Amino acid sequence: MIQPDTLQIIYAGGTFGSYGRPLAPLDATAFLPIVQSHITTHSHTLNLPATTWLDNALIKDSSQLTPSDFVHFYTLVLDAYSKGSRRFVLITGTDTLSYLGAFLSEAFAGSDLCLVVTGSMRPLLDPEVIQDYAIDEHSDAWDNLIASIKLASAGESGVKISFGGESWPAQTVQKIHSHDFMAFTGHSRAAYPANSYIKLFTDTRRQHWLDDQYTVVADVQSHAKHAYVHAIYCMPNHPDILSKQLQALIDQPPSGIILLGFGAGNVPYSAALAEALDQAYEQGHMVICASQCPFGGVSDSYAAGSWQYDHHVIAGGRLTIPAIYARLLWLLLRYPSPARRRQRWTNNVSQTATTIRKR
Structure with missing residues (x-):
């Protein structure tokens, strides 16, 4: 049973979890224990909140994502949100990171959900070390993850993107560099849908919002196949x-x-x-x-x-x-x-x- 105040992390693939030559996303069963061990080791020093991993079967290069995949992440987070989770970090690839973040921002407008989307320009694991999995100390992956966890731990409603030491409302963000660590930019004057997120949600109002979502979720999934x-x-x-x-x-x-x-x-x-x-x-x-x-x-x-x-x-x-x-x-x-x-x-x-x- 996940406690409501536990921050949930979603691993969706991308450069962050890639390894080998050529680089390809590692399977969650191989990758997540390594990341979690690193988080646990540093949680006290970095004052990190309790975290857990939300099961996700869709792990792929983000350049291959489709509307149906976007809806997959919407429903994945929606189901966890309906069970009491409020804070999430989503790790995905940078190719469509801004598209996915903006989509989730639209989909969850009107709620009090807190979701931070991140990724990296270099893998967390050093692809040159083939004898064992080793953290690449020169990668931006670890810093981006920790910054995202800390941002999500504050619980501010809305969908944000955290990258390269900065963060912005998701629907203002775009990728501006193909390989530099400062690959994204955005701005804070977001307007809709950032200003439509609810800071204080009563249980009754949250349930009404969820009821509205679940009324149409089957149609959303169906339409995604032909949108x-x-x-x-x-x-x-x-x-x-x-x-x-x-x-x-x-x-x-x-x-x-x-x-x-x-x-x-x-x-x-x-x-x-x-x-x-x-x-x-x-x-x-x-x-x-x-x-x-x-x-x-x-x-x-x-x-x-x-x-x-x-x-x-x-x-x-x-x-x-x-x-x-x-x-x-x-x-x-x-x-x-x-x-x-x-x-x-x-x-x-x-x-x-x-x-x-x-x-």
Whole structure:
């Protein structure tokens, strides 16, 4: 029986637990006893809380994760949360770490759950030592894990990402370097859904939230098998290239489409693209404009970008690409109709804008 105040750690693979040549995630039965032994040895010196490992059968390279895998981690944490656990650390790979963190942030909005997502750029175990498993003293894995455990031990509601000595609300985070230890960045002005987490939850209110989740969880799992979020990347090509890319998606089931514009969301105009955007809307697709720039987001201040919003494109605001993907995916899984998804997105963006203006 897990005590409610015990912090639960989830091992999902990734570089953190990789070993050998080429690097591949170790099986949990081999890896977790080594990590737990190291935690136990240092728990008193580092003043760590009581921890345990939440059983997880899905261990894979994060570049291979799918929407169904994202839902797996949602349901895994949801079941533990329903049994009284409140604090979690999730170890995953860095390729999709920001996507998974943002998705879980959307999924658990409205709760008092505390979840910290982390990983590492180098394995915890030294892959050059083949005679025995040995901790790599030059890896960032141990420091990231300890920082995440300490952050989660505080129990502040919400989903955060901890990496390289810093932490941020999960839906603001993006990977900015392919191999440096300071691989991620984010910011603290998160707005929705970070501001929708509940600090003090009565048992009755928590049960109502859980009841709402379990009412739709079977549908969420089913929809994940056929949910798609596409990306169309603007490049200095003839505008008809974009319309052809979009046309290829229109007759598919309603999906999320991220249109990655230049700068503040500028997209080259063509009559064919405008018509394709109207058709995408009529078919139930949600097209969100995002910026290729890592910071700043999009705006409608340039004529080169504002025209698309007359054709049912939704501005992604300051959301990162992983956050846009996560919100689109959650809406596709959670709400059955295109109109309801669009309504929920609009409400969420309005909450975000209001929060930013108040700060």
